Amino acid sequence: MGITLREIVYDIGGGVEGDKEFKAAQTGGPSGGCIPAAYLDTPIDYENLAALGSIVGSGGMIIVDEGTCMVDLAKFYLGFTQDESCGKCSPCRIGTKRMLEILERITKGLGKEGDLDLLVELANSIKASALCGLGQTAPNPILSTLRYFRDEFEAHIKDKTCPAGICKMPRKGLKS
C-alpha cells in the first residue's frame, strides 16, 4: 500500500515488454477499472483507486501496452461477467448481454451515434439496480475505459478505425 503504479510496473515488474509504451493498468479483476498512464505516479491504496474509478478488488493487476485496444479490453471483461451472470435479476441477466452486444457491434465497425450514451445509461442503471455485487460491478470496465479512452470508442464508431489495430474493421470505401 502506498507504492506507486510506476514502481510496480517499472521497478518490480521490469517495465513493459519490448520497450513498448505503457497504456493502462486494469486493477481489481474484471469488476475493476483501468488506470491510464497519466496516473502512473499515484500511490496505490483503496481511496486513490476509488477516486480513479477503479478498485483494489482481488488485488490483481493487468498491465497493457499500446498494442491493446481498450474497447476490445472492455468487451473481454464484460464477456466474462456476462457469462458469470446467474440469471436471477433482470438488470444483470439482460443488461450485461445488451452491453456486450453494443461493444461487439462497435468492435466490428458497426457502432452508431448514440451507442456510447446508451452504454453509459445502461451501465449506471445496472450498477444501481442489480441484485448482487457481480451485476453492480459488471459495468465498471466500460465506465472506466470510457472515462479515460473515450476517443478510442469514438474512433471505432465515427472513423471506423481501431487505433490499436486489434479490431477487424470493414475496409474503407465499403458500405456497411
Add this chain to the structure above:
Amino acid sequence: MATVSLTIDNVKVEVEQGSTILEAAKQIGVNIPTLCYMKDINAIGACRICVVEVQGARALQAACVSPVAEGMVVKTNSAAVRASRKMTLELIQSNHPQECNTCQRNTNCELQALSEAMALGDIRFVRPAQSHSKDDIDNSSPSIVRDPRKCILCRRCVAVCEKVQGVKCISTMNRGFETVVAPPFNQSLNDVNCAMCGQCSLVCPTGAIVEVDDTGKVWRALDDANKHVVVQTAPAVRVAIAEEFGMEPGTLAQASWWQPSPPRL
C-alpha cells in the same frame, strides 16, 4: 408489537418491525410497482422493478425484500428510481416477443400494463438477441401452454407450484441469459407430474404460461352436422362460471331443472 418509524416520500410512517418497505409504503397509500412479487409466496427481489432509493445505501434497494429500519429515509419516485425502473423494463421488453396483438394475455398482461404506465416507448437496442425461439414452446400438455419467449423469469409459477400446490414440477434451469423455467431436464410438461391445476397460468404476469385455447375445436364440433354437442363443466368450475354470468360470487351455476341426485342407498 415493536414498531419502527421511517420516512417515505417525505411522509412519516410507523410500521410493525420486520415489515418491508413495500408494505410500509402501502400503508400510506404509496404504490410501488412490482412484477415478481407475490405476497407471502414470492418475495425474491428478482425483477428489480420495485427498486427505491434509501438514503445512505450504496445502490437502489428492492422494496419487496428490504426490511424497514428506524429512521430510514426512502424515496419511491425519485428521478434515479424512475430511470432505473424504466431501463429495467426496457431490458425485459428487449427479450420479449413484441406480439401483444395476437397474445392470449393482450390487455390482461402485467408487463404490458406496466410498460404503458411507465410510458416505455421505443426499445433502443439494435437487433437484440432473444434467449428463446418458437421452437422452445411446449404445447405437449392438454391444458397448459408454456412459451419461454414470453417468460420474464419472475418465478411466481415456480413458487405457486412448489409452495401452494406442492407439485414442484417446474423450476429454473440453466444460468444467466439462458435461464428458463421448465420441468426438470427440459422435459415436456406432459411427461412430468404436472397436475394441470393451472395455478401457474393464473399467477403468470405475461403470456408465458396460458391455458390451451380449444375454441377452434368447439366451433368445429358445433359446425359438424353429424355431431350432437353437449357442454359439461367440471364440478368446481360452477362457481367461476356463475361469476362470469353476473351472479353473486360463490353462487353455483346449474340448470334450473337440475336437482342434486339423492344419496344412493
